[in-house]
Amino acid sequence: MTTDNGTGFTLLATNHSARRGRVETAHGQIDTPAFMPVGTAGSVKGLLPEQVAASGAQILLGNTYHLMLRPGAERVERLGGLHRFMNWPGPILTDSGGFQVMSLSELRDMNEEGVTFRSHLDGSKHLLTPERSMEIQHDLDADITMAFDECTPFPASHEDAESSMQRSMRWAARSKTAFQPRPGYGLFGIVQGSVYEDLRRQSVQELTEIGFDGYAIGGLAVGEGQETMLQVLDFTLPFLPTDSPRYLMGVGTPDDIVKAVQRGIDMFDCVIPTRAGRTARGYTPRGTLNLRNARHQEDPRPLDESCPCPACGSYSRAYIHHLFRAQEMLGPILLTLHNLHYYQTLMAGLRRAIEAGALKCFVDNFRQEQALGDIPPIEASS
Numbered sequence: 001m002t003t004d005n006g007t008g009f010t011l012l013a014t015n016h017s018a019r020r021g022r023v024e025t026a027h028g029q030i031d032t033p034a035f036m037p038v039g040t041a042g043s044v045k046g047l048l049p050e051q052v053a054a055s056g057a058q059i060l061l062g063n064t065y066h067l068m069l070r071p072g073a074e075r076v077e078r079l080g081g082l083h084r085f086m087n088w089p090g091p092i093l094t095d096s097g098g099f100q101v102m103s104l105s106e107l108r109d110m111n112e113e114g115v116t117f118r119s120h121l122d123g124s125k126h127l128l129t130p131e132r133s134m135e136i137q138h139d140l141d142a143d144i145t146m147a148f149d150e151c152t153p154f155p156a157s158h159e160d161a162e163s164s165m166q167r168s169m170r171w172a173a174r175s176k177t178a179f180q181p182r183p184g185y186g187l188f189g190i191v192q193g194s195v196y197e198d199l200r201r202q203s204v205q206e207l208t209e210i211g212f213d214g215y216a217i218g219g220l221a222v223g224e225g226q227e228t229m230l231q232v233l234d235f236t237l238p239f240l241p242t243d244s245p246r247y248l249m250g251v252g253t254p255d256d257i258v259k260a261v262q263r264g265i266d267m268f269d270c271v272i273p274t275r276a277g278r279t280a281r282g283y284t285p286r287g288t289l290n291l292r293n294a295r296h297q298e299d300p301r302p303l304d305e306s307c308p309c310p311a312c313g314s315y316s317r318a319y320i321h322h323l324f325r326a327q328e329m330l331g332p333i334l335l336t337l338h339n340l341h342y343y344q345t346l347m348a349g350l351r352r353a354i355e356a357g358a359l360k361c362f363v364d365n366f367r368q369e370q371a372l373g374d375i376p377p378i379e380a381s382s
Contacts, residue, residue, distance in 0.1 A: 006213040007144060007186030009245050013355045017237070017264040020354040023214075023245050025091040025143035026184025027083060028058065032245060032266040033350050035257065035343045036061045036093060038274060041070070042086040045274055046333045047340075049088045055309070055337070056344030059091040059143075061269045064136050065100035068126070069119050073139035081141030093269070094142035095249070096133045096175075096190075099151040099218075110150070112167070130174035138180055146216065147175035149190045154222040161194035168192045169206045176210050186213030188247060194219055195228055197235045204239045215240050216247040217265075221256075230259055237264045254283060254346055258366055261350050262359065273343050277336030280324045284342065285369045289317075291335060296321040299377040309341035310334075 008024040023030040037044045037052055040063045044052050052060065062082055067073060079085050082092055101115050109116040114129030133148040149168040152161050172189050179187045189212035193199030207215060217236060220229045229251070240246055247267035248260050257268055273283065282289040284304040289296070302312040303320070311320070311334040323331030346366075353362035 005181035005183055005185075007184065007245075009214070009243065011243065013357075015354045015357050015359040016262070018261050018350075018354050018359050019246075019264055019266055020351050021245065021266055023091075023267075024184070025059075025186070026182070027089060027091045027143050030058045030091055030267075031351060033257075033261045033347055033354075034059060034267050035347050036267065036269040037340055037343075038063075038269055038271045039086065039088075040271075041066045042076075042082060044336075044340075045278065046329070046336050049086065051337055052088075052340065053090065055340040056348060057090075057340065059093060060088055062092055062094045062140060062142065063100065064094050064097035064133060064140070064146075065128075067094075067140060068097065068128075068136050069121055069124075073136040077139040077141070081139075083141060091143040092141070093144035093188075094137045094140055094146065096137070096146040096148040097128055098133075098149045099250075101128055102151050102153075112170070114148075114171075130171045131178040134175055134178040134180075143185055144214070145179060145185070145187045147172045147187060147189050147212070149192060149218060151222070152192055152194050152219045154194065154219070154224050156194045158194075158196055158199070161192075161196055162199055165192040165194075165199050165203050169203060172207060172212075173210050176212070188212055188214040188216050188245075190216045190218040190249070191236060191240075192219050195224060195232055200232060200236045201239055204236065208241060212244070214245040214247060214267075216249050218249050220248065221250040221252055221270075226256060226259075229256070230263070233260060233263045233265070254343070254366075255370070257343075257346065258350070258363055261354075262363065273339035274336050277339045278332040280331070280335065281339075282320075282335050282342075283339050284374065285366075286375070287370055287373050289374060291317065291320050291331070292324050293321075295377060301377070303335075303338050304342070307338065307341055307345070309338045311338040312341075 011021045013020040021032040036059050037057050039060045076085050116127050130148040137145040148171050150164050152164040189207040191203045193203045245266045248265045280291040282303050296317040299317040353359045
């Protein structure tokens with residue numbers, strides 16, 4: 001779907017339910033399925049924007065809640081917008097702040113108007129409403145703005161989930177009214193309803209009646225487990241428009257991503273690859289490595305011999321192990337860099353497989369490699 005005011009989406013290929021597409025924004029295109037590295041406070045922790053781009057990332061995620069508190073959306077606007085401020089020329093998606101208000105702040109009051117809360121930084125009092133969230137994201141110059149919603153906690157009764165979802169739908173309508181349409185700038189609605197099929201369907205119906213440039217699945221990856229998450233996708237995705245991008249918020253592991261792509265998800269974000277890099281966990285085709293483990297202390301191999309990233313091209317597992325043991329900042333930097341390359345390589349492989357009609361073969365190979373596990377150093381040298 002392409003609109004005069006908004007982002008455009010082109011569906012280029014399908015393979016069963018999986019989709020290969022392209023999103024057009026004011027700051028460039030996004031090839032889907034796509035993974036968005038998280039730059040919460042205007043920075044992907046430890047990396048230069050050029051390094052993030054070199055991994056294959058085309059779009060970053062910024063956070064409304066954190067940026068409104070520090071340095072302030074108005075200041076970012078005065079300094080030329082978030083793209084210029086953080087030196088990222090490509091597309092940026094900003095979440096609405098709803099999840100962080102619920103999870104990080106000291107919640108004071110939530111009513112039909114919005115949420116009054118105290119900052120987790122200094123205790124200052126703020127009111128975040130759908131209108132204010134749209135204003136902040138506009139000031140940040142986000143290519144993709146997210147509607148303001150309430151992230152339903154898990155578990156929730158059907159009654160509580162319904163009340164929460166209905167509030168989010170009313171806030172979605174207010175977000176749409178407050179959003180300032182411009183060519184290349186889009187607004188995504190967020191499907192809520194917890195784990196209940198009837199509520200998810202009702203949410204989709206109300207959002208599509210309002211009309212958005214894309215549709216996100218919210219309220220997942222909050223403790224429900226992968227099996228339940230996939231069940232929610234199975235009964236939600238068939239009702240979403242086929243001509244708009246579908247975004248699964250806050251997900252996930254490589255296995256989560258592969259299974260969600262098979263079901264028709266186009267866009268992902270998650271802190272997992274960057275957080276893992278800071279905690280000595282490295283992702284490879286044959287599973288996850290713990291670089292603090294003593295088995296790596298004399299291992300001259302790279303993290304992954306097939307990976308083109310600078311960490312794998314120039315540094316050994318033994319060296320990265322040493323950096324973490326010595327608490328040197330270079331260790332998290334190298335491992336974060338590698339993890340982002342792994343995720344982007346995985347996404348590129350999924351796109352190629354969908355284009356070729358060979359997704360099943362790709363997924364089978366992915367699972368077989370993951371099941372094999374890492375080769376011990378002694379076996380690798382024998």
